[in-house]
Amino acid sequence: MRVRLGYVAIALNLPKTTSSSNVTYTLFKKLPSEKRQLEKLKTTTLNNLNNLYKILKYNVEQGIHFYRITSALVPLATHPEVSNWDYRRIFKKDFERLGSFIKENKLRVDTHPNEFNVLNSSKPTVVDNSIKNLQFHVKLFEDMNYPLGKMVLHVGSGEGGKALAIERFISNFEKVPAEIGRRLMLENDDKTFTTAETLELCKSLKLPMVLDVHHHNCNNNGENLEDLLGEILATWDKEQLPPKMHFSSPKDGALDRK
Template sequence: MKIRFGYVASALGLWDASPSKILTFTRYSKLSKHERMEKLKSITAQNLQHTKRILYYNIAHEIDLYRFSSSLVPLATHPEVMWDFITPFKNEWEEIGNIVQNFKLRVSFHPNQFTLFTSQREEVTINAVKDMEYHYKMLKAMNALDTGLINIHIGGAYGDKIKSINRFHQNLQKLPVEIKKHMTLENDDKTYDVRETLITCEKENIPMILDYHHYMANNVESDLPLYLPRIFETWNNVNNIPKVHISSPKSEQAYRSHADFVTLDFVLPFLKMAKELNQDFDIMIEAKQKNLAMHRLVDEIASIRGVKRISSSSVEW
């Protein structure tokens, strides 16, 4: 069993390298028409440049797994802005894509919690489609559609899970097929548990990302060993191995919040469970300390008897 590790958005330790610099609509509204476009382009250029720096950091540290920031483009989906963020940066998107392809990086996006398909309000679904289109356009501009993924949650329950899941299936039909092909679903820490998410993924033929921390926080049933093979099987129809999200609780009182680092004792039961399946998979670290948390966890896992470290960010067990 081989496991590769990655992290989300920012490489801590790189000076002034945030790929998520923003421009609020309030600030945007106060600018002149010319200044507005200049500001949008300036911030986007910074975010793309910082993303390239982070990718080169990943290459230097043999990190094959990376989640792009969803905030690369300010106000990209705001109804009063909706600007062309592809054409002015055609070369930059292609350069990022070339890095991804040349070094065979596995990249993804994770839109925010408002990108959901269970709402009774049509405008929420319309906005969800727009947000998925935004992320899809970035992957396409980078020519990273072969393996690039967009991960979301099912959404809210609105007092009736059965009706809400039915609505999910209905509303998802409004998402263009070519975008749905790059979509994954993840179990929640409060609402839709592993079983409910898995069944939804199987019905829609969508790969499922297991979030182990969410599972521990929202564990109605304790049958993860029963579901894990089926979760991994949802990846059979896509050109990639399964992916798992890992983090640790901040505290018992703030159990759902992510800690700075990942505690080995917290995730070891899952790793031992996965080992029984002898299935290669990738782990996305969602700790607050980003790449630093990833490096520490890889060090700790590599020290386990029987585990062989095969690169800076991958192990074989």
């Protein structure tokens, strides 16, 4: 069996090279003019895009063919008060360059929208904002012309009990645009939804499951992971990509969530 290892975020051998430089809305509003605001967004985004290209190039040189792209690549891309930020048009060629490099070198990339994206929230505004943020990730892949791009998401909140929370996820999932739904993967988390619970939801919605081994060690009901592995892998049977799993080295032991 061929295993392709990858990683997320920073390449330690590339000092001061991050694709996650941010512009807070507070700083954005303090800038004296719309021109200065736009210049700040453009400068930061271009630096992020160039650094992402540098990271991907480094990965190819090191024989690393899997990478998780940051959700912070384009600052304030989905902020409701930033309406004139046409980053897709401005950086069209930069996104295309990234996509061409990814495809030419047979890389695999995906994203992991942050924990504020809660598709099963009981609050409609949270669900709406989550869908908006997921749409941003879809647009990244579209602008890169990278049809294999997928997004990892946790099931989310356990509010009201897990059974009700899973019902909300299913109900809200049925409302998301198709271009989001076909790119989603679900991952078990370290506090709320176990491997077995996430697996059952994936089977119900016909979504691929990303097994996080460390999360399973932190959050399980005594299930033997080997007993679940075959069914987890089977959720990828109709996918173009092979299964993905997460492995990590906790700071203070196997059950440390840090």
